[in-house]
Amino acid sequence: MDLTEKTVKKETVFEGKVITLELHDVTLPDESSGKREVIKHPGAVAVLAVTPEGTIPLIRQYRKASEQTLLEIPAGKKEAGEEPLETAKRELKEETGYSASRLIDIGGFYTSPGFADEYIHIYLAENVSKGEANTDEDEFLEIEMWSKEEAIQFALQGKFNDAKTAYSLLQLFARENLADKS
Structure with a gap:
């Protein structure tokens, strides 16, 4: 049919x-x-960054739609004509100050396909280095550094209310623990 x-x-x-x-x-x-x-929706990009020390910058930000402060990986809307990889670089730098020498596409998903066409691309940032964050003027957030193990455990326990963050951390867990090692 x-x-x-x-x-x-x-x-x-x-x-x-x-x-x-x-x-x-x-x-x-x-x-x-x-x-x-x-x-x-023009689409979005999110970035799971892992520092050389094994920490992950997470953003604590109030989200009006949910009326909650959520803990999330850095993310943002694609600008007109912008490729997802460029959005990933821009959002990681703006929200956390970090830059990455390597960004790996680890998938993506439709956020609410029952009523929205928003597709979010997810990148894993490796070999990151710290710089200065430069958030948008209407963006208020706090950066928290979590150990990779702590963040993955939090995701495995279903404690992230943000889908892109849970998805990304579970992808990281699967890549490190379930991938074919042959």
Whole structure:
């Protein structure tokens, strides 16, 4: 069965700084009609940085949508025309001051595919060196340095409320412990 929903009409309801909200009239796989609310997003990038000492910089930042202060890896929105690797370098430097001589693409995912097209690319930063952070003027955050082992244990216990952070740390755990060592 073809599960595709075909858009027959689309209306932009809101255009903001970060997102656009569209209403779609769709034809469902059984030929009936439906409506979908879709949030369009330019995409994002997150970076899991591991220092030579085996520590990971985590960002503590208030998130209005959840009404909570969350602990996260550095991340940010892609700018128009910007490749994910460039966004990764920029966000790591802006939020933590760190630069990496090696960035490895370790996957990505749709953050909420039921209503948003936001895709987040995840990078592992190795051989990082410390510099000066330069956050956006409307960005207030604190940097915490966690040991790699402590952060992975926290993720394995399901204690991160932020999906990109949990995903990244579990990827790191899998790479170090479950990868084919042959």
